[in-house]
Amino acid sequence: MSMSSFIDDETLQEYISESLEHLADIEQDLLTIEEGGANIDEEVVNRVFRAAHSLKGGAGFLALDTIKELAHKIENVLDMMRNREIAPNPEIINILLNSFDKLRDLINNSETSNDVNVDEFIVALVGLTTAHLTPAEQESVSNLIPIIKHNGNVIFEVPEIDLAQAKKSAHYLYLLEYDLIHDVYQHGKTPMEIIKNVMDLGTVIESLIDIDQVGTLEDAPINSIPFYMLISSIIEPVVAPGFLELPDEKVLLIGNDGRQLAVEVASPAPPQPKPQAKAQAAATPAAKPPTAPPAAQAQKSPTAASAPPTAPKKPKTTTPAKTPTDSGRTDSGKADKNESQASLRVSVSLLESLMTLAGEMVLSRNQLLQAISQHDQHSIKLSGQRIDLVTSELQEAIMLTRMQPIGSVFNKFPRVVRDMSQKLGKDINLVITGKDVELDKTIVEGLNDPLTHLIRNSADHGIEKPEVRMAAGKNAAGKIELRAYHEAGQVNIEITDDGNGLNPEKIADKALEKGLITADQHKTMSVKEKMALILLPSLSTAEKITDVSGRGVGMDVVKSNIDQLGGQIEIDSKFGHGTTIKIKLPLTLAIIPSLLVTVGDERFAVPQVNVSELVRIGAAQVKERIERVGNSEVMPLRGELIPLIRLASTLGIKSTVIDPQSGIAVEDRRQSIADRRSPSTGIDASLPEHEENTEIAERSGRDRRYKAKSDLNIVVVSAGSFKYGLVVDDLHDSIEIVVKPMGRHLKHLTSYAGATIMGDGRVALILDVGGIAKLAELTSMAGSQRAQDLAESSEESRRKDRQALLLFGNGPEERCAVPLDIVERVEQVMYENIEVKSGQKVIKYRGGSLPLFALSDVSEVAKLNQEQELVVIVFTVANREIGLLATQPVDTIEINAVIDQDTLRSTGIMGSTIIKEQTTLIIDIYELVETLKPDWFKRLQKKEARQKEAQRQSLSSAAPIQHEVRNILLVEDSDFFRTQLKKYIDDDERQCIPAEDGLIAWNWLQENPDGVSLIITDIEMPNMDGFELCRLIRNDSRFDHLKIIAVTSLASDEHIAKGKEVGIDDYQIKLDKDKLLASIEANIN
Amino acid sequence: MADSTLQLCSFQLAEALFGLDTMLVQEIIKVPEITKVYQAPEEIIGIINLRGKIVTIIDLGVKLELPSTVESRNRRIIIVESGNEPFGLMVDRINDVIQIDGGKLGPAPANVRVSQGRFISSVFRDEDQLIAILNLEELVNQAENKTD
Structure with a gap:
């Protein structure tokens, strides 16, 4: 029979959530202990000990025997550790970590925990404790001492060693007999409170609820549920009942033989449990608060004679028992997923502010109702404003209750990295910052899997083995940085490793091999695009699948997880130097700012996070601004080609245009935005051509309304790494919407992220821009690539060879440029500092004379004059430094210029190109200098000689x-x-x-x-x-x-x-x- | 006998009579403004806001491969719940709530098409009417399978 039949669920829930909280920090602490080695930090060990102890206490009460047993054995190991009887080493810590994992697993599935076999853990743990014991002690492990009440009732049996251990740090053994009905519930307490109190006062050795006494339904009504606890404590028998909040007769002093001592504890003349013990008790500082856990120093005092021998133990070098195998670890992985708890902790202050706001809300409602009944317009307005204000505050406060620090996910990674480093034989430091950054609970929970995957990837594939790192001139120890921070209303998480980085070529090769991209794409993709390919399904670059990662789930799973959370993922990597993966997340998923758009009569919300800009193209400009390539439309936008998707046709909505004659909305039959073809069918004939429309509309004096319809409204959205333009009929306000999930029939529709209820009570759909792109067959990779293909297949490759040019002026009107690569420096000069020496302009420069040239010296261009701000551009030509006189503004630009070599070709001018809508002369500085100083060029003289020869x-x-x-x-x-x-x-x-x-x-x-x-x-x-x-x-x-x-x-x-x-x-x-x-x-x- | 009495909500799709156990019916509402969901399966008319909940509306006519429901003032939506999710079943007209004798229930006649047959759990017949009693779970779940 299950105990939960009369232990209420609330108690169990409380136990579970508290236990999980205790367990949350344990890994960190154990890792700290491991790091410390023999140099034990008592504080930390105590903390872990207390956690195990609390778990045990609660489990005993809830009859979760397996949990109790496991926690108890863990506790024993930790007890010996803090008594310095065993020194922590990686093997011991491994066993403890795995045992705690199992414990967490059991607690998450507490209902069935009693049926779980944890023998392998118990054996391993007992192995640790007994390995260091003397034969006599070993025997005491299996020797059970019955705890016997005065009336001869055996309450339970306890291993002798446990009693001995307990007595080492405390002097009195008490058997407590709580009655759950009289002592607990009727006092308005919860069982957990009682247990906590007891654990503050002493160490719980064993506990039990006496089910047999409860009886069955047929028996007389239950009037007592006994709950026994055997504890050891340093509290004097006289005061113990008071501290324990129990009647005197329920606190039984137990002797070392397990029998209740002859005299009642609370009798006027308390019997002395043992002379030595008494002496020790007296020696214990009286002021010592009883709440302290058994003080470590007490352990050093000699124990009672009847206690098992506790001769000083020398740590023996015994191989610890078999480490629990990986099955434990796999289980823990499962447990992590189950950890999404149904309950949530909220700070009292936040709760109070919520209460206050709720009170305000009620007050405002009353005011509103009153105002309405009195037809008092002014008051109605006031109450309306008040409600508006209170609602926003209330919303904010409620959202805060959902916020959780990301640390709850981050905290598990030191363990993950530690385990992996051990397994892979690598040395990896994990640096975590920004644990306090808070995110919506759902997002925090959803981050667990993708982050684990990324961290594993970094440790497994990113960081190299120490010897490889040394060979590459890196520090032998790799470093993974996990960072969370706020930025622009979003939370960013960065995972940076200084490992090997991604090889974009390898990724692209693999993608090509798997047919994910075409050979053309392979050649024309940018490095960043190639790296982004790793997010495609079925592309894992791990050359060999290791035990640790590369289990067939790839980065695509990470991406889809992050997508689900409304986040975006970016990869930046330098081959050989490391990888940074950046995840951008919204703070919350429940309420999102969105842009409202309409198509026909339908309203849609586009999450603001996806919107990068809004473009409205006037009806008259549509033809010029929208280009058609093949069957697709693109819009050039600041040098980028944005593919366009018509929302109406993609979703199959019949788009409407206002018929200029009738003023009635008519179905828009145009196939594409820039479509100018004449209507051919009868129905279409009623729809005059687009541009005519405008004219008619203008004539009819309804141009404003009409124009709004014929303008093209484009929402430029970004879905992951690529952008596209969503063509809609109208753009509306940006509003905050509450996301509601769609029903099961509609969940599979990727075009929608959910639905929301608008102010007027109607439902609007929320668009999923990624899904829309897919629907329009504009998948992210192929889409951006296609747009580029459309642009011009060679464009992309040319872009790689963009030239950096230095722009400068020559005279007020003329703009010139030289390749930036050949420029040494740009210096400012004053006109009056320019001297003319033997026909050559020079300027004092760095202790010498810098010859100066001007473009006007060789070419028919404007001469520079005094009024202008002069600069000198310094070049090295023919192994000499020379200066070219120029004017401000000086600027640099990276372009892919096509040079016209005819129109403006002249000496010293290579040609011209258009930069920033200005004709710009490209200067050939070599030719310029060569023309003016032919003798600097010996080769030229040679050439002239040859020329003469040739002429001859x-x-x-x-x-x-x-x-x-x-x-x-x-x-x-x-x-x-x-x-x-x-x-x-x-x-x-x-x-x-x-x-x-x-x-x-x-x-x-x-x-x-x-x-x-x-x-x-x-x-x-x-x-x-x-x-x-x-x-x-x-x-x-x-x-x-x-x-x-x-x-x-x-x-x-x-x-x-x-x-x-x-x-x-x-x-x-x-x-x-x-x-x-x-x-x-x-x-x- | 109490055991064999069944309360049915009977309704019409085109000319055919159907019934649904009243225990399954949450409420019956008039047709509010429906938001169409493009790309959705054919039988899904759209979604509505029912006191803050998003409810998927299924055209029972289309679902049962009958003529789709026709816009009229008699058209109603039966709100049902399955798997913690509310659904609206659009029907042409609500007729009545009737008590029927469980003993008069029979299996669906053989001439009902197979595709329809699986939605009909039994048939009630007396002197003046024949009512096909619908299997709600099948109706709602089939829709899901079909769209996958």
Whole structure:
């Protein structure tokens, strides 16, 4: 029979929630104990001991025997630990951790806990305690002493060792006989209160509810439920009943033989339990509060003669009993999920403020009712305002009751990381910050699984083994940081590790292999996009599945968990250096600010967190602003192409437009926003073309209303890492809505996140922007990719080679730019500081003279004048520093410019491009200096000599210099750089053969194996990159003689190493002309 | 005998008579404003706000593969509950609450189509009427399975 039949549920619930609270901090404490090793922090051990002790006490009362037993055995180990009889080591801590896990599991399933077999834990724990005992003591473990009342009733049997242990720290054994009816319930107490009180006063050894005495229903009405507790305490027998709140006759002093001592405890002349004990009791400071748990120092006093021998024990090096196997751990994993408790703790102050607000609410309601009955408009208004105010406050306060510190989830990770480090043979430090950050209870609970997964991932796949880390020049100990913080009304959680990082290429390869992306996408994706691929289902990069993670559940599960919580996940990783995963979460799920939109007659709420901006395109502009690519519509928005989704057609709502003639809403038959085709069917014929509409409407004088309908309202929403535009009929207010779940028939609809009840009592659906995108077949990855494909397939690859330009002025109207890479510095100068020495402008600069040039020196451009703010842009040309005079404003920009090389081409001006809607001249500083200072360029003199020679020869022969020109294959995908490089290199000795990517170059080489004398190649290119090209060339003996120079905008050591490996002969920075030319000279055949 | 007496709420879908055990009926309401749920299964008309609860409305006509209910002032929604969730069953007309003798219940006739048959738990027949008694759980759960 179950005890819960007469122990009320409330007591059980209280016990469970308190126990779980006790258990919550235990892991941390045990880990601290482990860290301390033999250097025991009594405070911490005591804390864990007390927790186990409380669990035991309550379990005894609730007849949760298995829990009691397990807690008791744990308690024994801890008791010995705090008495320094055993020293904590990882093995012992392991056993304790696993036992506590099991305990938590049992408590979560307390109903069935008595049927659970915990023998393996008991054996392990008993092994720990007995391993250190003398044979005599070992015997005392199995030797049961019956506790016998005066009347001969045996209440229970207790192992001798338990009695002995108890007496070590306290001097009196009491058998307490509580009557649950008279002593507890009738005094308005709860059983838990009684137990807690007892545990404050002493140590509970055993407890029992005497069911047999209760009888059955047929018997006389129950008038007593005895509850026995055997405790040890330092409290003197005289005062014990008072402290224990029991009548004197219910506090029985028990002798060491387990028999009730002859004389009643409370008799006027209390019998002395034992002379020694008495002496010790007297020696105990009288002022010592009885609430303290058995003081550790008391243990040192010699024990009573009758107690089992307690000769000083030397810790023996015995192998602790078998560690409970992993089954315990798996169970604990399950238990975690069950931990979503049905009850919640709320601070009293918060509860009081709720009560106050509720009172206010009632008051306001009364005022309102009165005002209504008196038809007092003014008072009605006032009460309305008051209710408005109180409601908001009430709402806020109620929301607060749901807030929980995230620490309740974070606290388990030190254990997780510890266990994993042990298992994986790694050294990992976990740093946790922001435990106090509070989140909605549901969110905190929902975070458990995804965070565990991420932490496991970091520990397993992120952090490398110590030897690998050392080899990579890292600290042998890895570090995982778990951080929670508030930002912009959201909570961010970051998991950062300094491990190996993600390899975007590997992820992309895998995605390609699994057919998740196409080969084209594979080539054109950005690094970040590649990394985001890891969130796709069935993509686990773990090369081998380990015991610890990689159990077939991947990051996609994490993502969907986070999605469910209304959160977003971002991955940032540097290969070789670590990974940061950032999760953004809303504070609460129950009430969310949302934007109201309408389509036809339907209202929808879009969660504000998804809304990034609102765009309204006037009817007249629709044609220009919306582009159609294939069957899709896109809207360029600040350089990004935003795919558009029409909500109406996606959901199948019949969108309406106001018929200008009748003023009645008519179904909008246009297939797409920018659709201008003539209506063909009869019904459609009634709908004049869009733009005509506007005109008619304007004429009819209802333009305002009409225009609102014909304008295009777009909500730009972000779903995870990508954005799209949701086209709706109308935009309305932003309101706070209460999310209500949908019924079971509708739950599967991914388009909706739920429903809400509007102010007018009607229901509106809440859109799930991710779901809508899916419905419109714009899945996150494919969607963003498709939009880019639409943009222009080459756009993406070109974007990688964006040029950083320095913008500056030349004269009031002219804007100029030079590649930022070749700029050394920008200095401000005063006009009067410029001197002219032997026809050359110079300025004193860093102890020398800096020659100054102006664009007007070589080209037909505006001359600089005194009034302007002057700057000098410093370059290194021909191994000299030179300055180019320019004017403010100086700015930098990163663009993907297409250079017009004809229109404004002139000496020193490479061409022009449009930057920020201004025609901008791209300056060729080398040409400029070369023109003005030809003697600086020795090569140029040589060239001139050759030119003269050539001229002479050309007189005699038709094409005599052809053989002298050596071809250089220039492989570069960026127009800008290709043009620039070609200009640098081309002269009459050298001729560039441009190729746009590795594949084109390779194909060309196949046809012209002897066509070139040198290859200059970019690294990052679409279709075939520089490394691959190089590999092919090096594997072909025909090209053995060819040298390869790689040009990059940034040469990292890693790159260079890889380059050397595949056979690149030299590395040059793209726009460092001098060095590049020197390298060409050195390497050309 | 008390055991065999059953109280039925009888209602009409098109011309056919159906009945539902009154113990299963929470309330009967007039048709309020219904919010249509696009992309939902055909038999789901939409959702309503019933005193703060979101209630899914099922067109019983469509569900039973009969003509769908027709907008009229007689149209009603029977609110039932299953699995802690309220549902609204839209019917063309509520007829009556009748006491019937359990002894007069028979199995569904063989000529009822299979697809309908599983929603009908038994049939009541007396001198002037034939009422098909619906199996609520089947009605509500089938809907779920079907949409999966």
